[in-house]
Amino acid sequence: MSEDHQPEPGEDEADIESCVAECPIDAELAAQLIGLADLPWHDPAVTGRAMRGLGWSTDGVPTDEARFVTAAGHAVYTDYGLYLPFVHYYVVGGELWPDDFWGSQPGWTSQRGAGREEFEACLDVAIDRFAEQLGPPECDVRTEGRYLAIGRYSWRYAAWRRGGTILVVGPALDGYSYGQDEEAVVYVGEFAQDRPFPAAADFLSLLRK
Template identity: 75%
Template sequence: MSEDHPPEIDEDGTIVESSYVAGCAIDPELAGQIVGLAELPWDDPGTVDRALRDLGWSDDDVPVDEARFVTAAGHVGYGDDCLYLPFAHSYSVGGELWPEDFWGSLPGWSSQRGAGREEFDAHLDAAVDRFAERLGPPECDVRTEGRRQGIGRYSWRYAAWRRGGNILVVGPALDGFSYGQDEEAVVYLGGFAPDAPFPAAADFLNLMRC
């Protein structure tokens, strides 16, 4: 649960808008599961569905309508022919769009009020390190120049590994629920030709779509 839940209320009863970062860490068990999934043919939904069920990932009581499943640790996953698994969110609480700390209230998640770029990047770097423990250093580790609309004047990091005919990527994306105002750090897994060149840093965002 959120460390700072519920949001701050001012003397007029108005929710004070604050920046938050919420996370649900990629632990060694989940990292191992994802590495195993990277060996599957993601163009074969039946095989993938059976593998997800065998891992105990559930499609019951998902907290977001668009989601496909929830991991045993509480990660909300998306995608039919790929895996799109957020493990950190950077967002603001307050106002009409996000009046409550939704992400920090999910089982398995915790959030920090007043957190920003440093805390968000720390979640991402920790996930990269977790996969590097199993797969070795990323085969591709690049950063954007921070010029894309909506992400400000800072750099986004993408780390990627080839896994046969698939690619495993850890990196940030724009959170669709906020109309691109907020960010999320995700693990992406999907088909990728063994001889295909890695995308340029600015093109990873388009690659990581399910």
């Protein structure tokens, strides 16, 4: 079991494993997301039409709150922009987490016993996919290490401006796990052209489902 996740009192540590599940960002999806980032995100009719035009479905979404699911299997949330998780880092086992939910979703693969190194490697690969088409990130920052329930971490965020929109790749807390689990996401949303990029520690508040 990874040192990042600790068992609850009374649970058998041997039954609990850290897990990293991924649905990768390939070159085609990166291009689609870049195209969406060039749209006016203050107009949900325009962006919704564009996502349906990409073949993203409103059927079979993996969570109740998701608006679309991509052809590859990513859940897409659109309450405050576009929020698309592509990696989840969590624990499986014991009474609280008996099932590997994300590892069982179409298009996703999970690795038991994986930890922070594997999670960060998936994030770095996704940033590279966008950099291949957009060039290096205009903002590439890392938070200072700190402790949460998930352990000590330092998160990397990469961002590109697209006119009055921002495209960000970075980690967030999974809101459905009471702050125990993490996910790496692509975020697209309104961002004034003259607005400074956030400090590393403030990117988390920018990313919203």
